[in-house]
Amino acid sequence: MRGMDEYHNGNEGSFSSEEADSVVKECIESVVGGDDYSQSQVNKWTASIVERCLTQLIKQGKPYKYIVTCAVMQKTGAGLHTANSCYWDTAVDGSCTVRWENRTMYCVVSVFAVAIA
Amino acid sequence: MSDLLKDKSQRREKRAGKAPSEGSHGVRGKDTTGRTKDSISTVSCLDELGHQDDNARMAVTMENTYQLGPYKRFPVPAVTDILKDVLTSYLQEEKYEVEWSQKMTKTISEVIRARVKDLMIPRYKIVVLVHIGELAGQSMQISSRCLWDASNDTFVSYNFKNSSLFGVANVYAVYFE
Numbered sequence: 534m535r536g537m538d539e540y541h542n543g544n545e546g547s548f549s550s551e552e553a554d555s556v557v558k559e560c561i562e563s564v565v566g567g568d569d570y571s572q573s574q575v576n577k578w579t580a581s582i583v584e585r586c587l588t589q590l591i592k593q594g595k596p597y598k599y600i601v602t603c604a605v606m607q608k609t610g611a612g613l614h615t616a617n618s619c620y621w622d623t624a625v626d627g628s629c630t631v632r633w634e635n636r637t638m639y640c641v642v643s644v645f646a647v648a649i650a
Numbered sequence: 651m652s653d654l655l656k657d658k659s660q661r662r663e664k665r666a667g668k669a670p671s672e673g674s675h676g677v678r679g680k681d682t683t684g685r686t687k688d689s690i691s692t693v694s695c696l697d698e699l700g701h702q703d704d705n706a707r708m709a710v711t712m713e714n715t716y717q718l719g720p721y722k723r724f725p726v727p728a729v730t731d732i733l734k735d736v737l738t739s740y741l742q743e744e745k746y747e748v749e750w751s752q753k754m755t756k757t758i759s760e761v762i763r764a765r766v767k768d769l770m771i772p773r774y775k776i777v778v779l780v781h782i783g784e785l786a787g788q789s790m791q792i793s794s795r796c797l798w799d800a801s802n803d804t805f806v807s808y809n810f811k812n813s814s815l816f817g818v819a820n821v822y823a824v825y826f827e
Binding site: 600602 | 755759760763775777780783784786787789790791795797820824
């Protein structure tokens with residue numbers, strides 16, 4: 534009975550940014566960890582990063598709908614700015630953004646989690 | 651090494667019930683020749699304002715409405731027009747500059763969110779994502795995947811380009827049961 538109470542309480546907290554953060558970093562590293570930017574592969578990369586993040590997040594089993602966005606940009610000295618604005622219930626919904634880079638590219642992944650009911 | 655990525659703090663205002671939430675991240679355009687480094691991951695810090703009313707907020711129990719789906723669906727064409735309108739009016743004749751773009755990204759996302767809210771579509775939560783970047787012959791790919799209820803939830807996207815910059819705006823609408 535005690536175990537069940539804890540499980541229930543754990544689920545009704547707000548979105549855990551740190552946990553999502555580590556999940557996302559791991560997904561990015563596993564997909565593009567050692568690679569250089571390649572126009573032919575970038576499509577595949579963004580798709581796998583996003584799908585992998587989504588499946589890992591679902592495995593946490595929390596009652597959330599997820600939106601995962603990934604932007605991969607080649608490093609040429611150009612600048613990029615990203616902003617987000619959300620209208621939701623701040624008690625239970627949350628987001629997390631991870632910026633990652635290597636020698637030849639930038640990768641920005643944003644996760645938005647919207648609570649169900 | 652870290653002057654390439656400027657850390658932005660993500661500010662969240664907590665108010666009772668629904669509240670707006672904003673965040674932004676930027677990458678400064680700087681020369682990277684001569685650097686040999688491996689992958690780096692960074693995370694922006696999170697500042698949360700308005701913590702004091704946390705204790706005052708009681709758990710809200712909702713009564714059953716017996717409503718199976720949304721009465722008013724999310725109007726995709728109207729929102730596409732909003733995106734087109736906002737992006738063109740703010741970015742039409744502008745040239746890419748670092749400080750200006752930073753502010754503009756935040757402003758545009760707030761304006762879009764306010765205008766979508768004005769459409770007064772009940773029970774929909776909104777997420778607006780805006781990217782503004784410099785056109786410098788680089789290649790870029792933005793993609794997103796969503797786990798949601800495909801019959802009720804949707805998204806709208808619009809891109810804008812002029813001679814020196816590009817702007818991409820995405821609006822995701824999630825139905826709250």
